[in-house]
Amino acid sequence: MSAQDILVLAEVNQDAVADITFELLGGARELAGATGGQVVAVLLGHDVAKHAESLSAADRLIVIDDEQLADFSPAPYLAVLESLVGSEGPRAVLAGSTTIGLDVAPMLGAKLNAPVVNACQQVAVEGDLLKITAAICGGKVLAEVEVSASPAVLLILPGSFRPTEETGAATVESRPSPVELHRGAVTFEKMILPAPGDVDITQQDVLVAVGRGIQQEDNMKVAEELAAVLGGELAASRPIIDQGWLPTTRQVGKSGMIVKPKCFIALGVSGAPEHVEGMKDSELIIAVNTDPGAPIFDVADYGVVADLLDVAPALTEAIK
Template sequence: MSAHDVLVVAEVQRQALADITLELLAAARGVAEAGGGQVICLVLSADGTPFVPALAPADRIVLVNDPQLADYAPDPFVAAAFEVVAAEQPRAVLVAGTSVGWDLAPLLASRLQAPLVTGCKSVTADGPGLVVDVSFCGGKMMAEVAVGQSPAVLMIMPGSYRAATAAGAARVETREPASPLPAGAVRFREWVLPEAGDVDITQQDVLVAVGRGIQQKDNVELAEQLAQALGGAVCASRPAVDQGWLPATRQVGKSGMTVRPKLYLALGVSGAPEHLEGMDGSELIIAVNTDPKAPIFDAAHYGAEVDALDLLPALVEAVGAKKG
């Protein structure tokens, strides 16, 4: 136990470890190492043992296994998390900025009488305190927040960090709750899942994004051809989704998905702040737009001030010829 440790609350959904847990571990690593601390991963579930191999990037894994933790409900989860955090006294507690996290984090912070920071895009150590970059006003503004009190509860936005990769063998501890966990008035009933999309754009290395600049739905086919030739998928800005050109599962941005592909090719996308928030972590961004003042060019590594519809056929032909 160290005042420089960082504790990550793993997110388990439908008895499976959520990918964002590895993003949280990556965020925790930088802060913990700056002070010589360790990364602790807390797993609250009916049986967290199957998740241990995937959590190797942590230094320590604390399992709290209890039937009340099989599916998320606020009272038992807050009680179990509070008990571990109170015992460990970490520098910070990282929680996923998901629907579960939005419920758990404020309740846990209140129970700990600790500061809560939401919308976190990055966190770094600053002496005994922390500096957190926070997104607010629907992604239109960013703020740098200094946090001096420990522990602080931080909600990390999905897609803010690249998933941590496995390191060594983490030390595993299994703890029993000191007292029976409360069932509470709010209880889990069932998972209601959104309609599955045909493609998970968050898992793609190459994304071809279409915006209002492609003018009509029929032109999406050209983007599909290019994406297929590049081994990727097509995604969209909100205006393109609102027009019905692509389903909501393909939307990138504040009200859609956060993506971090190796290549993000934006065709006719102006680059509203809400859209940029969902893709600004891409390794390489190429923008194509007729408007030289389009905000997308500020985020892009390369840009072309041309009509995407003039460029698309040539790109499809060139990539096809390159592949033989």
């Protein structure tokens, strides 16, 4: 390991390497090209060596297999990473700005007295500096950050780097945990999966998202009919989920799903930063809102200032 290496924290979800990991490997490859170091992926878990081939785009892959790492919980992950990053001494550690990354990376930075930058969208190497663009305040503000300290701990927003499509010949180093692991105060209890039979909104081409502007549950049918004629599915902002009008699996945003459909139709959604964070990368965004000043129009490709209860049924009829 050299002080110019880029260390990637790999993530496995439901027995598959998570998409963010391939994005981190793609970004790490670019950074390592600029620093002259290697890409070192770290895979923590139990019975995870089978994923090594998927991570072969790294130059080195360190696999730490331990029962205490079977399901993510912060204390054992932190203990292993603190030891590994301490001994490997990379230039930067890349983790996803994901549930796991957000849980463990800030604590890692604190333990190592290393700078932590969250929500990184771009990272470049300029001499001794890492120059970073980070999306703060839920993406409303882009901060330009320069980091000279090494290692830096960077949390990368999903969708920021092109995922690596390479397969390589990573040297796989399977090791026992470098430290004795114990259950921490926070432990994994259970994975809550989408309700059986419910759709995965991240996989849909067309989403019709309903916001508080729908006003009452009876009105949901106008959105359902529009989604049906478009061959799409319903999604929603958080208040609709809080009302219990749709299951939590349909929530778009910071505390819901990140979606990138071909077409996203927002009906009566104001466009709060926490919502926009989950849908701004949709290919085509159409917003219907009675308020011409609604922030949703800042991210929409097409906007209709009108009552959704007039527009949605008219659109449905026209499409029929």
